[in-house]
Amino acid sequence: MGLSMSMGLCLLWGCLCLQTCPCLWVCVCYGAVCVYEVVFAYGAVFATGLCMSLGLSVSLGLCVCYGAVFVTVLSMSMGPSLSLPPHSPMVSVAIALAFVPLVLALALRSRHYAALVARVALGWLRDRLSSAPREHRALQYLLAHAVPGDPRHVLLTLDQWSRRCEHLSCVGPDKGRVVERVLSARSPRRVLELGTSCGYGAVLLARALPPGARLLTVERDPRRAAMAEKVIRLAGFDESTVELIVGPSEEVIPQLRARHGLDAADFILMEHGKRCYERDLRLLERHRLLAAGATVLADHVLFPGAPRFLRYARGCGRFRCRLHRASLEYFHGIPDGIAELRYTGRPAGGNGSGTQREGGKDVGGKNTLGMGAPPVL
Missing domain, CATH: 3.40.50.150 (Vaccinia Virus protein VP39)
Structure with missing residues (x-):
């Protein structure tokens, strides 16, 4: 991994973070490239991504932890040398880790939608595996728990079913x-x-x-x-x-x-x-x-x-x-x-x-x- 490519990647992420804290993260990216090239370059990429998704104070602490762990792992695996061969497996690992913040950000922001998809998919699977459709299962729950003639209690029972069992639109x-x-x-x-x-x-x-x-x-x-x-x-x-x-x-x-x-x-x-x-x-x-x-x-x-x-x-x-x-x-x-x-x-x-x-x-x-x-x- 050449110096110019590492610098380009880091500065790109730094530019994406300009609205968060431009001076700090551009300096972090540039300094990482100048000091240890690949090692801290990807550490800076990780940290800037966290800065975008979690906020400055949290990401700054995680950046320090990540940098320490990353340097330790590389030192144990490579000995005294801190220069990576062009086709080293550690380069692939570093590239993969660089996308971790993006995955984390997407997971955090989409967790409610993922939960909705999971519940709907689970209901669909139960419909395929069960002889009784979802409506029938909800009705059986309603007949067992609702108070007849009480509209408010009927609605509360349907709410309980949708929260605890399966989603009803x-x-x-x-x-x-x-x-x-x-x-x-x-x-x-x-x-x-x-x-x-x-x-x-x-x-x-x-x-x-x-x-x-x-x-x-x-x-x-x-x-x-x-x-x-x-x-x-x-x-x-x-x-x-x-x-x-x-x-x-x-x-x-x-x-x-x-x-x-x-x-x-x-x-x-x-x-x-x-x-x-x-x-x-x-x-x-x-x-x-x-x-x-x-x-x-x-x-x-x-x-x-x-x-x-x-x-x-x-x-x-x-x-x-x-x-x-x-x-x-x-x-x-x-x-x-x-x-x-x-x-x-x-x-x-x-x-x-x-x-x-x-x-x-x-x-x-x-x-x-x-x-x-x-x-x-």
């Missing part, structure tokens, strides 16, 4: 409080839910409905719909309060007025396929199923994200938009959010930029919600 407790708060403020009479899933959202909405209100919930998957039906009835809601409709949303929405008696919805909760958000919102507008001042809540707009839906909501000029930031259900380290749209009924005009709300303030023109481009986590 639903609104969850954190975003559920946002939904309940908005629903209580609006007091709607006609509520529509797209994406019943396991029935969590339907129970959450039904328990917060004002007297005499009605909820229509739509689910595409018959297997999930069968579980949701039992969950909803277990919570104590009959068909006069919560009606479950099985079928694709693009087919159900045009039939809501004729077959299900929904003239126009005051409140809509979207938690089905994220790619369907924009299409179904357009369908609701086209068939005049949005009442004046109707509220539309869309879940998971940041993770996994619904950028086309957000761009349309902001750009069409018929909605006033607000973003409620929260975390993904049962994973507090993964940011997510619920988009709240207020239907004004005004056609797009002028520049069609729409009006947005963030923190209770109207903002026109500026994209404070990240709705002009895919949200960045």
Whole structure:
């Protein structure tokens, strides 16, 4: 390993760390090259990477420890000479160790996503190995532990299942409080839910409905719909309060007025396929199923994200938009959010930029919600 290449590598890492502490780390990199070339060069690479991921104070101490261990290992393996042969195995080891901080940084920053992937993969594996699907296992747990007729306890039991056993995609407790708060403020009479899933959202909405209100919930998957039906009835809601409709949303929405008696919805909760958000919102507008001042809540707009839906909501000029930031259900380290749209009924005009709300303030023109481009986590 030549002096020039080692210096180039070290100075490159030093430049990457300029925003952290430029003078210190450039001097460390350059000094390492001048003193022991390969030995401390890769030690400096390791330390600068740690500086980027962990912070100056921690990485400085680790740099000292790493340098001492590295020099000791090389001294024991090579004797008095500190110059490495061009094809020495220690060069490969040093190169591999140089990437350790990058791996550590990625592991630290992505640990919540890795945990989510692991839980979803474990559930998928159990579905393949077990004769009973995940929905059936969750329902059996619910029947064994939930108090019939108590919607709050039913939701708490589903939360326990999702935390301790297997992951269920639903609104969850954190975003559920946002939904309940908005629903209580609006007091709607006609509520529509797209994406019943396991029935969590339907129970959450039904328990917060004002007297005499009605909820229509739509689910595409018959297997999930069968579980949701039992969950909803277990919570104590009959068909006069919560009606479950099985079928694709693009087919159900045009039939809501004729077959299900929904003239126009005051409140809509979207938690089905994220790619369907924009299409179904357009369908609701086209068939005049949005009442004046109707509220539309869309879940998971940041993770996994619904950028086309957000761009349309902001750009069409018929909605006033607000973003409620929260975390993904049962994973507090993964940011997510619920988009709240207020239907004004005004056609797009002028520049069609729409009006947005963030923190209770109207903002026109500026994209404070990240709705002009895919949200960045």
